[in-house]
């Protein structure tokens with residue numbers, strides 16, 4: 510199981526946010542320390558929410574696997590587009606599907622848009638939903654504006670040096686929270 514999971518939240522055909530998920534995965538792999546895995550909501554393709562996972566029968570394909578991976582991760586990165594100023598449906602779907610899995614989980618949010626503002630409006634509603642469910646949102650941002658122009662399909666950033674610099678700060682903040690969370694789990 511991976512230390513850090515990256516939830517890639519865009520399921521749109523021809524999506525661009527996934528480029529940023531690929532970039533962050535590679536960036537973390539190069540740090541060598543934490544293991545990292547992408548949980549791609551497009552691949553999981555969960556049905557629209559009918560009830561929380563623990564009450565569902567039958568269980569949607571992949572849901573238990575997703576739940577276990579999230580539960581065992583020490584930290585989470587959500588890479589999300591902003592749709593009409595808010596959370597994409599596929600992401601809200603999976604937040605609501607689970608419950609305990611989110612409890613006190615350090616979650617860092619990377620927002621993506623093809624406009625100038627880097628999807629910064631989705632932060633408000635996403636952070637609020639994560640707070641409501643008991644996750645621990647990391648006070649760091651990784652906004653990606655103009656994604657089509659700034660990342661290629663393989664997740665390579667146009668301005669590598671500057672992007673890596675921003676990613677370093679973003680991941681360091683997540684790792685600080687992961688470390689703090691693990692200390693709280695140890696008996697004093």
Ligand SMILES: Cc1cc2nc3c(=O)[nH]c(=O)nc-3n(C[C@H](O)[C@H](O)[C@H](O)COP(=O)(O)O)c2cc1C
Nearest residue numbers: 519521524525526590591592593594621622623624
């Ligand atoms: C339904 C829909 C709503 C969108 N709403 C916004 C928005 O509110 N703000 C914004 O900056 N971009 C918006 N976009 C454009 C996205 O920024 C763009 O699709 C970008 O590539 C990131 O999303 P993607 O992963 O779906 O490609 C919207 C796109 C769609 C499909």
